[in-house]
Amino acid sequence: MSDNKRYWMDLGELHQQPEAIKGRENEFPQELAIDQVLGDPSFGKASTGRRDFLKFLGFGIGAATLAACETPVIKSIPYVNKPEDITPGVANWYASTFYDGEDFASILVKTREGRPIHIKGNPRFGINRNPALTKGSINARINSSVLSLYDNERLTSPMSKGAEGMTASSWSDADKAIGTALAGTGKRIVILTGTVISPSTTAAINALKAKYSAPDAAGVPATKVDHIQYDPISYSGVTSANQKSFGKRVFPSYDLTKADVIVSVDADFLSSWGSTTENTWQYSSRRQPGKGMNRHFQFEARMSLSGANADVRVPLKVSELPQAIVALHAHIAKGTGSSASGASAEVMAATETAAKALLAARGRSVVMSGSNNEGVQVLVNSINNMLGNYGTTIDLFGHTNFHQGNDAEVARLVENMNSGAIGALLIAGVNPAYTLPNADQFKAGLTQVPLSVSFSGYADETASLCTWVCPDHHALESWNDFNPKVGHYALAQPTIRPLFSTRQWQESLLAWSGSSSNYHDFIRSTWEANMAGLGYTTPFVDSWNTALHDGVITMGGASTEVITFAGDIPSATSVAQKSGEGAGEFELSLYTKESIGSGAHANNPWLQEMPDPLTKITWDNYVCMSPVDIERMGLNMYLGEQAPASLVTVKAGDREITLPAVVTPGQRTGTVSIALGYGRGANGERVGRAACTTDHEGNFVPVGKNAYPLTTFLNGVVGYDVLNVSVEKAGGTYPIAITQTHLTDMDRVSIVKETNLATFLGGEKRAYNHPHELAVHEDVNGDGVINALDKKPVAEFDLWEEHPVEGVGHRWGLSIDLNGCIGCGACITACNSENNISVVGKDEVRRSREMHWLRVDRYYSSATTKESAKQDGLGKIDMYLKMEVPEESPKVVFMPVMCQHCNHAPCETVCPVAATTHSNEGLNMMAYNRCIGTRYCANNCPYKVRRFNWFNYVSEKFGEVNPAWDDLGRMVLNPDVTVRARGVIEKCSMCVQQIQEGKLAAKKAGTPIKDGAIETACSAACGSGAIVFGDLNDKKSKVLEMATGDRSYHMLEEIGVKPSVNYLVKVRNTEEAAAHHA
């Protein structure tokens, strides 16, 4: 019924009146004059005049041009079929494992839209996990390794060497050629690798061993494949000593959490010696001031990272270090009722306090030595044995599998290569042509080997000499399994499809041994067999999936047997004594840096630009010398932008190296130290993005110089000390890129606060954390007189109104424990990676323009104070000058400094365009888009944490060092963080993108944000727990607990800017040690 309803507007329409119909037809009252125009007879004759034509032309071109003036549209293409577990904008984290022969860590890899962009320690599993903090300890080399994945100098396909050099080949050609050559050779096939801790890799090597065999002398088929392990930084002496002492050629596992006393003789266990990712968290866990604080003695020639953290550091000459072990041994032997020959009276005295402390902590102490001398290490074993440390702090049965390299075998290999006994050499993970002391012999030998295959991802020093290069995947493209310690297994999984036509080297081995299995399946099958053997009962798929999810699985513990020390003390003593003989005018020790390590990471711009923890120098290696020697030789002491370093030549026999001399307070006078790992690609090899740079003249020059030729090969082990070198002024200078000048303590009591354990335990806060006070005109102390003694802490004065963030909503903050910070710098590279921080190159760093949002300031402390200066009658200038010269063995404090997010921020008030403002969560924010670059904020920042883009750092000019320049390098960028343009200021945002992500996650879950759920990149990277992030308005948060504790203070609190970052006073365990030292 309702269907035929009619709608009408007026009655005329309803009744179909003709007027109405006509009116509707004539709705537009006038006819358009089209006919009139077209019908005009002159229309056809119309012509366009010259002027009109030019007008139309002008308009037409103008219109067309303007229409083209549009910002180019960069299309982002959505997934047609969205992968199940990738949501654009949401990061996926994969548990994996990092191992490169030098460092081991269980890691989490952050991927965004299928690209790995960040690495942090696995907070839940792994030997590097700090259980008290649930954080994975990691170092700068590990978290920076993600950048090497996107290195534009990686090989993109297998290469074969022909008459005209290296040419690209294909995998099928490579397999055919190499397979034929392997089968055809009648000589030995050698696989030269770093220390292999992977059960499946071992299985793959075994598969190759099984495939290639030949009848032996007796006619029995025997494999003609040898596997030789080679560590660029050798521990051969340590493992051999364990063989001699206990019959086990292993590197033991240390448990520093149980050590009350740590005595390290030249073992830089926090940076390079042993299992550093484990050592650091274990060490830091015992650095909390209190009854349980450990005491750390360090005897060394060079100021190492460990020495910088030590409570008592005794500088000794390199030649005295074996003596120190002999002396310690004598002390301990005496203390435990046996006897042993001692060392010189001087060294005996120097080691006495340490020995006493050790004897007082039997079974709760550890002695470590960085020496690669077997005799020294046997004595160390004996000391630890006498102290009863085996089974408590040192575990021989649950030993690590690290550092299995055998220098003697490598030496034999080089001989055999030269004598033509080697038919094929397969090299994986090592670069002997660069790292061997006798690299020249190795290179000569390589020409005698008919088939040499390198699995290197780069045409590096070794690979470029091989007949074939079969590039391995980057670790983040690879499957792998590891057995770092007895009973402890870890998995590494790929986080991206291989970028190039590379192949995992184990898979290459499998292919050449006739298996078509891919390495993933191979690992699974090895594991299936292994797990069954270890008595795993859950279905394999389940346990495999768990292991893959966690990255770690523990199976089968270590047996606990009784150990008996069987070392020959007298002979060890004489070997040790002998190793300290023949000292010359200068003694040289070679070391590896926190950033570059043994040199495998030299291609990494983040690491090259990371300042060395002690010298704060980037992009170079140099000769570390003591201030006394620098002064004596008349070399440049004070380095800076305008003050280059003097060049010196260090001669060791017929080998010499010319490098800039850098003053390193704490270096024992008469010794010099040089870092290994530099000077990569010296013969023009392309070993990665940042290993070489173009200088002003356009030459391609390596960063630093290679010091490996100065290592020695003596008594079957590689030695890193040369006791008789000459150091001569070479003439000329060399610019150095240094981020913090030396000798800058300057009585900075309101920046760094430090005390000793006794004072701290004394409980009087004012004694070690004195607030800055101002005299006021009222009787504060109640003595009836108003005078200068009436003071109030500066925190009670405020010109400004209380900021509305205090007590409302969130208020983000950081607490930084100066006791926890060991200065390793993992936070710096983590911040680089999270926040897309530009790498600017040596020249810009030299001009103090590095972009790091987070720096770790290093302060040496000196004995001169205002009071002592007054007593000595020094004038103010003399006092400051004297203060700037630290003692010969100064104390060191590391202090991470990032934007302090002041609640009365001086930067915010001065920006003319309000580009930097305060968030209602206490963050000092930076709107890059609004910034016009007046830099007033940076001027007015008391902490000098603001960074300016002096140039367009993402440009071709900086493309050589800045990964954000090319398409490949750009893949590492964090899409949540803007890449800053030229002319704007940037600074720490307290990882605001992480805060936002955490807030959203909590909001979605409908729960309050849990303390610890949000981490900044720096706090997540800090396995020592020195950097703690959290909500200061959360009453139960860790950060608040630290911020309100007795040790907490604000840097430069007297200027009243109310920072959101607070520091905890450094406490050194030195109450009686200080007396000895003085």
Place this chain on the structure above:
Amino acid sequence: MHSEAAIREPLILGHKTYHDITNDIVGPIENKAPRGWYILITISALIAAYGTGCILYLISKGIGVWGLNKTVDWAWDITNFVWWVGIGHAGTLISAVLLLFRQKWRMAINRSAEAMTIFAVIMAATFPGIHMGRIWMGYWVLPLPNQFGSLWVNFNSPLLWDVFAISTYFSVSLVFWYIGLIPDFATIRDKVTKPGMKKVYGLLSFGWTGNAKAWTRFEEVSLVLAGIATPLVFSVHSVVSMDFATSIIPGWHTTIFPPYFVSGAVFSGFAMVQTLLLVLRKVMHMEAYITKKHVEYMNIVIIVTGSIVGVAYITELFISWYSGVEYESYAFINRATGPYWWAYWSMMTCNVISPQLFWSKKLRTNLAFTFFMSIIVNIGMWCWP
């Protein structure tokens, strides 16, 4: 005829008639400019071209071409800014303050001093402009309506105060200068014979007739503008000094800055007026108009302001010690004995010690010596920021 009291020396030497004066002043415009003018303008043009080239290089490459770094974010730019603003002060002081104090001797030099002010302020504004990382966004410092919603400038920022101070100063100085120029343009209009030029000067002189009413108005406007401009003499450099004074940087955070900057500005401004006028006097043959008397008066101002500046330096040193803040005292000790000691001591010598020589009448009336000293003072003032 111009008559002077017998006890007073005439301001214009040589017993000139009005006609002579007009001829002398308009002469350089009517006739071909003297050779010296061409030489000087060529030198100036070359320097200006070089400067422009440097600025273009700076803008194309980035601020990194200057030797600044993460702790020293301003150097060349702020020095030039402060120096040029200071130079500008003399013009306003001569034209406005001396007008209010009825110092007739200013008449011979006020126009050129004002012109110097205008150009000095343009120079001064250039440096904060080009020092910006993103100069193309520089207009954001102006409180303009924009497409970003309620986005506004930050009125707390001394840099914004600078924007207002400089722009106010520039506009007032410009108007003052131009108003003063109107009768001059009219004089030129009346003298030139080419019809085109007559038209141009006619336009520039706004139809000035020179009748008594116009002159009355002119005097009134001048007084009003002088009244407006006088506070600016003190406010502009005070505001500039607040760039430093309101910051928290040791050595900058000092309440003495506003008066100290203003006297420094007058000091350097007068020195610059001397530099320019002594050249002008020689090249344009203005010896009868710019007399030793002018030079002497200005030298007296230089002694006074130089001494004020000297007291300010010493006060700064005293306060840095008296405050007991070690950073503050270190900043000053480092200034005097650190890597830039030469700048500090040349400042002290040029600004404090050398002007004291003007106590000698013989020296302060010696033109060659005055010229030399004016250069010295300007070097000293450049070293000061």
